[in-house]
């Protein structure tokens with residue numbers, strides 16, 4: 001069964017013409033979640049107040065027209081973003097019973113515009129992972145093939161949108177956690193420019209890299225979400241005072257004559273032939289619209305993974321030191337003294353990948369090693385940034401695969417951390433350079449698995465990237481996995 005509406009514009013038309021009430025739309029999504037999610041595992045919690053809120057919004061709309069496109073619009077939120085009244089678990093035992101008192105700024109902006117939170121979505125524990133297999137709360141399955149992972153760390157948000165359990169969702173992206181699951185699930189995912197959106201109320205992983213961004217089916221919807229969420233916030237001083245309206249202007253502009261760079265390093269041996277073939281078709285579409293492709297070099301991008309696993313783990317080791325059993329979350333009851341309590345709490349509260357990261361980061365920052373590791377990583381990070389800067393003197397955006405392969409099988413990489421880390425090889429450099437990047441659906445592989453095209457732009461070029469995504473969307477069409485008992489494959 002298809003949802004009551006398809007896309008934000010259709011939602012607004014249906015709502016304003018009273019084709020359906022906000023309550024009906026909300027109930028429709030909640031019942032989809034109830035029906036489909038036991039199999040998919042996208043949600044960790046649902047909002048028991050959603051229907052009440054919908055009713056209130058309907059009542060208010062009986063007197064006044066809807067004040068915002070998002071008025072009554074249902075959304076899903078990754079479980080590392082605070083929604084007051086719902087748990088924030090980060091899919092960790094450490095926060096299994098944690099309830100925030102405040103909303104994240106992005107959630108606050110959604111609620112003020114009248115949006116309805118459907119629930120919180122599954123993820124890799126503390127956003128560390130690329131398959132959602134690191135969740136302490138259970139698996140999330142890829143709706144295109146239930147034997148495969150949805151990607152991660154925002155796997156639940158990607159699946160929620162791909163399987164029509166929510167029309168849009170929010171995720172976070174530190175090294176690829178929005179783009180990679182978007183590619184694996186066949187939806188659009190955007191990581192904004194560092195400093196575009198407030199992270200207040202996002203549980204910090206690596207603060208110099210983390211960004212919040214949308215999952216959507218349509219580029220236009222992602223743009224509207226970006227316009228709503230962007231801009232300064234007194235509670236996150238890293239947000240720039242950049243006019244969001246520029247994104248809308250760029251989105252309306254043509255791609256004719258735009259120069260698109262093809263980085264040689266992103267099309268090397270490690271790239272799956274089916275992904276490559278799909279990308280070739282996508283490239284033809286943009287050429288057909290008048291974009292001009294040109295080869296470029298990003299030689300330092302190959303060090304991205306090394307740099308990332310020093311910087312991100314160092315920051316994570318520091319950010320996660322707050323989980324001590326005193327101030328937040330889980331506390332082990334085994335302990336005889338305070339030292340013992342810290343040890344047991346962290347031993348029992350964190351999963352293996354989180355522990356690995358804390359150990360790596362603590363080592364990298366330990367006395368005598370800082371210059372060798374952390375400082376070195378920062379130097380290479382500067383090189384990566386400079387190479388992108390140079391490239392953007394010649395090209396307007398960069399075209400690349402989002403992932404080297406289509407979605408992989410459960411268990412395929414989870415016992416080999418390096419293999420798992422390599423699945424982010426194409427996404428990480430945009431985080432290290434602070435640049436906006438998105439993954440848009442391309443044509444699926446011959447066996448029907450989703451493929452993502454990644455577009456990376458200079459800072460503040462989200463509108464331009466979304467324009468190209470809209471062109472691809474038109475060519476590829478909106479594809480949906482078949483739902484119900486015969487999952488896998490495409491809906492009729």
Ligand code: GLN
Pocket residue numbers: 127128129130152153172173174175176177178205312424
């Ligand atoms: N997969 C990467 C990691 O494991 C990126 C995660 C993210 O972007 N949050 O760290």
